[in-house]
Amino acid sequence: MKTRLLVKEGEYRLAKAFCMDAKIDAEELYCFLTGMDKVALFLRANEEVDPETEEKYMELIARRAERIPLQHITGTQEFMGNTFKVSPDVLIPRQDTETLVEEAARTIQKNPKEKVSFIQKLKGVAEWDVLDLCCGSGAIGISLAKICSDIKVTASDISSAAIAVASENASKLRAKVKFVEGDMFEPHAGKKFDMIVSNPPYIRTAMISILQEEVKEHEPLGALDGGRDGLDFYRVIVDKAADHLNPGGFLMLEIGHDQGEDLRKMLKDDGRYTPAEVIKDLPGKDRVVKCRLKKESDL
Ligand code: GLN
Numbered sequence: 001m002k003t004r005l006l007v008k009e010g011e012y013r014l015a016k017a018f019c020m021d022a023k024i025d026a027e028e029l030y031c032f033l034t035g036m037d038k039v040a041l042f043l044r045a046n047e048e049v050d051p052e053t054e055e056k057y058m059e060l061i062a063r064r065a066e067r068i069p070l071q072h073i074t075g076t077q078e079f080m081g082n083t084f085k086v087s088p089d090v091l092i093p094r095q096d097t098e099t100l101v102e103e104a105a106r107t108i109q110k111n112p113k114e115k116v117s118f119i120q121k122l123k124g125v126a127e128w129d130v131l132d133l134c135c136g137s138g139a140i141g142i143s144l145a146k147i148c149s150d151i152k153v154t155a156s157d158i159s160s161a162a163i164a165v166a167s168e169n170a171s172k173l174r175a176k177v178k179f180v181e182g183d184m185f186e187p188h189a190g191k192k193f194d195m196i197v198s199n200p201p202y203i204r205t206a207m208i209s210i211l212q213e214e215v216k217e218h219e220p221l222g223a224l225d226g227g228r229d230g231l232d233f234y235r236v237i238v239d240k241a242a243d244h245l246n247p248g249g250f251l252m253l254e255i256g257h258d259q260g261e262d263l264r265k266m267l268k269d270d271g272r273y274t275p276a277e278v279i280k281d282l283p284g285k286d287r288v289v290k291c292r293l294k295k296e297s298d299l
Pocket of ligand 1: 094096199200201202203215223224225
């Protein structure tokens with residue numbers, strides 16, 4: 001069979017199984033199997049496929065048609081221009097989360113701290129001490145470590161399996177990140193940071209059952225379920241982050257598109273933070289909340 005027809009057949013089977021992006025996934029799986037890129041696939045569309053490749057391709061299509069996420073079949077997801085390993089132990093990094101990383105990186109670059117001398121740098125004194133809380137695959141912390149120079153990134157997660165995936169990602173991508181296992185702030189007792197970033201679980205429990213099958217059946221629920229109103233983790237973060245930020249330190253959280261007002265209010269009621277800014281993602285939805293721990297001059 002010709003490549004073009006085989007991939008078309010793959011697309012048809014995925015569409016019939018109600019996979020959202022049938023065409024894209026059918027092409028991705030062919031590229032994954034053959035090592036071709038999309039351009040080669042286009043240029044070689046009229047070439048004959050050998051029967052062995054054809055059979056292997058249809059096996060991949062059959063797995064995807066069972067609604068196994070594409071990324072669990074290929075084992076990877078692109079995020080901020082890097083390829084991250086993923087597994088069922090970690091949330092697959094979403095494009096939405098790039099908004100948080102871009103905003104955090106901009107904030108670090110726009111607010112240089114007092115100059116750190118070359119000797120201090122050699123001794124490991126970084127300009128920014130950043131914590132990625134609930135790090136999952138490590139996508140946020142690792143991306144920041146790669147984009148920003150002079151930062152020291154610590155990342156933590158309650159799941160040891162997630163920490164294993166994240167550590168592997170950091171070493172593959174040559175990013176210097178310190179990983180610690182533990183529940184929320186528990187492994188950071190007595191530590192203070194200049195910035196805390198987090199994409200905690202924020203889906204309302206009742207909404208889990210209406211998520212796509214790929215998500216609810218294959219991704220870790222512990223990384224998605226934010227409790228009855230979706231805000232359980234934010235309550236802990238808002239309560240505890242103030243004890244783990246230096247004065248003026250930044251708190252930057254990914255939020256669900258309808259949680260901006262809740263977070264703004266929660267931070268205002270707490271009283272220890274500056275008024276929160278709600279930042280939109282590319283499709284124009286509220287996606288990130290950003291504020292600072294008040295410093296003496298703010299009080
Ligand atoms: N944005 C993710 C989703 O829609 C949820 C991420 C989270 O709960 N932190 O599946």
